[in-house]
Amino acid sequence: MKKLRKGFTLAEMVMAIMLMSMIAVIIGIIFNTMFSSRELIEREASIQSEMRTSMQYVDRTVAKATSVFILDDSKFKGGKEGLTKDWSYIGLSADGKKVLNYVWNKQKQDWDISELGSKSLYNMKLDLEFKTDGAAYQDNRLINYNLTGRYPDTNSKLSIDTAISALNTKQVFSKVAKGKKGIALAYRNDPIEGQMNIAVSFVFDISGSMRGALNAANATTQNPSRMNILKNKAAIMIDELQSIGNVSVNLTTFSTTGGYWQAAFSQLDKEAATIKKSISKMDSDGGVTNPGDGLRYGMVSLQKQSAQLKYVVLLTDGVPNAYLVNQQGQAGGLNIQRNGIQHFNNILFELSPDVPANFNYNRLGYDYTSRIPEIRNESINYAGAVSKTFGAGIKRVNVIGFSGVQSEIAYGQALTDKIAEGSMETKYVSATNEAALQQTFSDIKKQIQQDLWFVSGP
Structure with missing residues (x-):
């Protein structure tokens, strides 16, 4: 009686290898997605934390200021150019990647520049906007502002909205021209001395x-x-x-x-x-x-x-x-x-x-x-x-x-x-x-x- 020998043909072996490879790729993608998602979540949490840190500094600064102005790009260009001495500023850097604070140093007669938050914003393109509901001379001390971070070459973004009432200010003014937006704050903590008659x-x-x-009636002592x-x-x-x-x-x-x-x-x-x-x-x-x-x-x-x-x-x-x-x-x-x-x-x-x-x-x-x-x-x-x-x-x-x-x-x-x-x-x-x-x-x-x-x- 003749015995039959069982085994895999070459075609079957090729198919098996292909299936195993596909399974390995799928498993790899799953693990990679899991780790990438976790990394993305951690990165976004870090970015949001840094954005909040920046905004908290703005809050503290506005709360202490005796005068606050909201400026458009005609008054603030992301550097020292065009800034007015004796005033401090908060706004984005020229490349839009940092929130900078320009603090006027009276002794140096120049600005000390510091970055709000840290450098861990992952090269995001930032957008900063300030608004007030008041007109130029209206007594309104509430400032609304938004910081948005956008990932390079994508539409994904993170955004933080907040507001603060500048109770210590003489007045919050807007010098934003019609059709423009407020991109920076100018502030000071000291009085203006002897500049105007x-x-x-x-x-x-x-x-x-x-x-x-x-x-x-006729005037009397009681009715002057x-x-x-x-x-x-x-x-x-x-x-x-x-x-x-x-x-x-x-x-x-x-x-x-x-x-x-x-x-x-x-x-x-x-x-x-x-x-x-x-x-x-x-x-x-x-x-x-x-x-x-x-x-x-x-x-x-x-x-x-x-x-x-x-x-x-x-x-x-x-x-x-x-x-x-x-x-x-x-x-x-x-x-x-x-x-x-x-x-x-x-x-x-x-x-x-x-x-x-x-x-x-x-x-x-x-x-x-x-x-x-x-x-x-x-x-x-x-x-x-x-x-x-x-x-x-x-x-x-x-x-x-x-x-x-x-x-x-x-x-x-x-x-x-x-x-x-x-x-x-x-x-x-x-x-x-x-x-x-x-x-x-x-x-x-x-x-x-x-x-x-x-x-x-x-």
Whole structure:
């Protein structure tokens, strides 16, 4: 009987080897994937840790800063180029691979540069963005920021979002142009010393209504007059402005016409007592209300000052009901008499810079009752013409309506809107009581401080 011999053919052996190789490759891929995934997870955890470390440093820096600016690429280019001395910066390096801190060294008059986090970000391309919800001058100290890391040649990325409130700052400002994004922070921890001069012309109403109390009753010891309240709160504001430094102040008044109460500017660092003494002597002259002519005196006086920041603070307690016309205006206009009240058509306002000027009533449009709309409207228009003529270089006009009557508030806002045609910033506030007036003065001081930081910023 013939025996059969069993074994593998060559084809079977080749197939077996191929199957074993494939299994080995699959097992290798599985193990490699496992180890690679673990390495990737560990690497991403490390990167996230370094990113958090960087952000924590930003948090601590912002929390201690007295002023913070958000900048776009026109102000920060990833190096020392274009940086402003006395300011420190946080932003990405030019190659976008490091978060750098440029700390101003006053002794060296140069920046000390350090990297936030470590060098273990695995050559990632970083993106850093800062945002604030506030407008340029809005009191908003919250900063939102995002740090994103992107792997080379891939779309994979890691991202950390955070926010911090810069409670110790004077103000958080954004200098980011429209259509751009904030890529860096500029900050400092010290005050700005002596870099800007500030001039303020106070334009105060001394018309007849300032003799009465705020509730329209006769003034008494218990119910002081508006004039006494104004003098008291204005003196307090002088002390507050003195604390800013490099502030000079003069006094302009108005009733039927404008005039200087103290034409010379007093430097508050040395002469605060002088201006407060002038304020204490202020009193109502019983006339009507011509805010435009008071504004003319205030703005003309500021034109003669070399200060970098100039302001007008105009306080009025009544309805505008007087304005000035010049000789040409009177000659070319039609003199209208209504119940003994004089008004002009086709007028030319008095816009001479040669103040003080002497005017008599036959060159004045006025209305003791405030019932003639033409007089009221031309009084408001006169203030606008003054602003357009003499407002160049003035940063802001603050108009304070020292009244709670709704119609008077509306006229105060109309007056402010017309003054704004002079292309400076304007703001109207209605101060209806003694506390509100003091708060308004405090807010004006804060605005000036914010302006000081903004124009002195990076």
